[in-house]
Amino acid sequence: MHALSLSAWDARDSSVVAQVDIDADEIVRLGGVVERPDSESGQVETAVFGLDSGLVVLLTRVQGNPVAGFALLQAGQHPSSTVLEWFLRESGLSRDRVTWLSEPSEMP
Numbered sequence: 001m002h003a004l005s006l007s008a009w010d011a012r013d014s015s016v017v018a019q020v021d022i023d024a025d026e027i028v029r030l031g032g033v034v035e036r037p038d039s040e041s042g043q044v045e046t047a048v049f050g051l052d053s054g055l056v057v058l059l060t061r062v063q064g065n066p067v068a069g070f071a072l073l074q075a076g077q078h079p080s081s082t083v084l085e086w087f088l089r090e091s092g093l094s095r096d097r098v099t100w101l102s103e104p105s106e107m108p
Contacts, residue, residue: 001090004048006035009058010075017080019100020059021069022093027059030091045070051086069099079103 024034024045032047043063047070050056055078059070074083080102088095 001030001052001087002050003032004050004056005033006037006046006048008050008056009046009048010056013077014058014073014075015077015080016102017057017072017074017083017087018098018102019067019069020072020087020093021097021099022059023069027070032059049087051090053086055083055086057083057087067099069097 024047027034027047030049032049034045034047036043036045039062041062044060045063046058046060048056048058056075058073058075060073061070072084072087074080076083084098084101087093088098
């Protein structure tokens with residue numbers, strides 16, 4: 001897992017994977033760069049990582065949000081559980097740090 005700049009993030013084909021109980025200091029300890037881009041939603045903190053699989057993920061939160069931690073998004077449409085597994089393995093975080101996991105609904 002390696003840090004990327006926010007310019008590497010392509011939101012066109014992104015989806016929310018999970019909510020992870022992590023703070024900005026921990027993201028920096030993982031080698032990430034926390035950026036604070038301008039946003040209409042308020043002050044946003046983001047960090048972009050490239051995973052060994054080639055997948056790009058984004059950790060993001062709006063300051064003042066009552067939900068703890070950062071949302072984990074993927075630039076792709078892999079199963080959420082797979083992306084989460086890759087991210088946790090490469091970050092060294094345990095599964096108990098995940099407070100919510102998105103699972104796509106079954107499509108007929």
